Amino acid sequence: MKNRTIILSLFLLLPLVPAMAQEQKEEQVLICYQEKKPSFNGGDANTFSKWVNEHKQYPEEAKEAGIQGRVYTQFTITKEGKLTNVKLLKGVHPLLDEEAIRVIESAPQNWKSGENYKGEPIDVTYTFPVLFSLPKE
Numbered sequence: 001m002k003n004r005t006i007i008l009s010l011f012l013l014l015p016l017v018p019a020m021a022q023e024q025k026e027e028q029v030l031i032c033y034q035e036k037k038p039s040f041n042g043g044d045a046n047t048f049s050k051w052v053n054e055h056k057q058y059p060e061e062a063k064e065a066g067i068q069g070r071v072y073t074q075f076t077i078t079k080e081g082k083l084t085n086v087k088l089l090k091g092v093h094p095l096l097d098e099e100a101i102r103v104i105e106s107a108p109q110n111w112k113s114g115e116n117y118k119g120e121p122i123d124v125t126y127t128f129p130v131l132f133s134l135p136k137e
Contacts, residue, residue, distance in 0.1 A: 073101065
């Protein structure tokens with residue numbers, strides 16, 4: 001009888017184990033709320049996107065091979081307004097990947113930092129796609 005009680009208790013408590021594990025994971029997530037996003041040259045993310053598109057150079061070898069796609073990068077705008085930690089998240093081809101990193105790293109360092117809800121400067125990390133597309137023939 002004692003064994004039955006223990007087994008029955010385990011079956012009743014078993015469904016709670018995944019819920020408890022889930023709660024622990026959620027507690028470990030760090031969330032930083034930004035009140036104001038960083039701005040580039042007095043504009044928004046579209047201003048930076050336009051700058052990148054004007055300054056990227058489609059590698060000739062990639063053009064000839066018909067290579068195109070979207071390169072996903074990541075970078076941080078520091079509370080001092082500097083663009084740092086440029087990383088490749090998802091590449092297309094080494095030629096396009098290198099050009100995406102090059103053009104982002106060559107951007108002017110005149111960002112206005114983001115701010116938290118208290119109005120204090122904060123670091124903000126962006127995921128930024130760089131599109132390489134060939135004209136349709």
